[in-house]
Amino acid sequence: MNFWRSLVGKLWITIICLVACVLITLGVFLLPYIDTNFSNSGDIKRLFTYTAIVGFSMTTFFGLFLFSRITQPMQKLIHAANNIRKGEYGTRVYVEASDEIGELANTFNHMAAELEDNIRNLNQEKEHLSSVLRSMSDGVITFDNSGKIILTNPPGQRISEMWKTMEWDYEPEGSNQLRTLEVPKPLEELFSMTLTESGDCSTLVYVKQDVWSVIMTPLYSNNDIRGAVAVLRDVTEEVKLEKMRTDFVANVSHELRTPLSMMQGYSEALLDGMAASPEESQELIQVIHDESLRMGRLVKDLLILARMEAGHPDLAMTKLDVNELLERIYRKFSVRARECNLNLYYEKLSEDLFIQSGDEDKLEQVMTNLLDNAFRYTPTGKSVYIIAERVQSDHHPFLQIHVRDEGVGIPKEDIPFIFERFYKADKARVRGESASTGLGLAIVMNIIESHHGSVKVTSELGQGTDFIIRIPVEYRK
16 A cells, blocks of 8 residues: 555644644744844754754654554555455454554454354355255256246256257247246246245146156245246156056956956856756856966966066076077977968078077077967968077177068057057957967067067068067177
């Protein structure tokens, strides 16, 4: 700080000016009088000069004293205050004085320590809150009154960016009331409702193929709503599992109801003596027996599928010659093909059809289920093919098996669902009576996946269906 602009500098200049004015006034009035009335006027003038010099020296000393006792501590306080203003909260002032300046310095240090402690606590709370938000798997998005996003955690940021890039073919209700484009379209109606009703709002939001559970709560400041915070959770799997559970109960009930009704009806006919001859009794008993076998197959398939989906496939993994397995299956189904007036072919496109680890019984069940479906949906006089070859994919050898038929095919809209439990084709397209439980393809998918393989299907209506199985030749954990 410039000394002449400081308080002490101004005070010193003022004192000097006052002393100078007094001396000049005295000189103007006394010097002529001294020359005319005193014989030794030179000594008196020298005394007057010395007095002026001593006066100016004393005022200078007094100014410097004030500067060292007041201005310098004040400059330290100003410098420390500027440092705190810049964020250096550890700044302290050290002044050795017991007067008001010293008390002011102590008060400043105490204030700085309290401020530093408060700022540290706020930063710790902020870091704690940030860590909690970052560790959350749910998305958190905070909006202000205008709908502008002011805070998100990483999942919330990804969700908002993903929704912003989507193209929407609808306008949510209440979206025209918002003057912002930052609120994602699926949340606009809920955001407007939260600000209007001033309370918590929750709903399920359907975005394309995903389902989101959204809870939105208003943010208050002095009893005024200043925004809203939304917590988003992806519940697509939960909704899908709940739908699968309800569908499973409905399908099992439907599958069991028919054989139970038939068994009950035919058993009541036997009890009432409605069979007029032993042949009729035998026919009724045979129907009851067939329906009981059908129920047994359903229960058996359900138990197999439940164990596989629970992670207990019970596989007996050994080195397996798949060519030998396919030839045995071909011979077994050739008899049935002749009975159904179908042509069954087996083509081996590679010589080496060994896999290091496979369960022969489970893979035979896979082929049995696929061939059973192929026979059921292939009209008389058409052909079914079994094709096996060794292929290379991503520098890994795979065994690829095709089960191809010339049947009625599968509609494109049904292909994504054929591996779900209880999926069945239209009864009108099924060849003959169907004894299927609707669980065969689900079991096929689980067995192939337990062998670290994959199964795909291509189909065209009226052209046939091709199931493609890939199993790695080398066992991979």
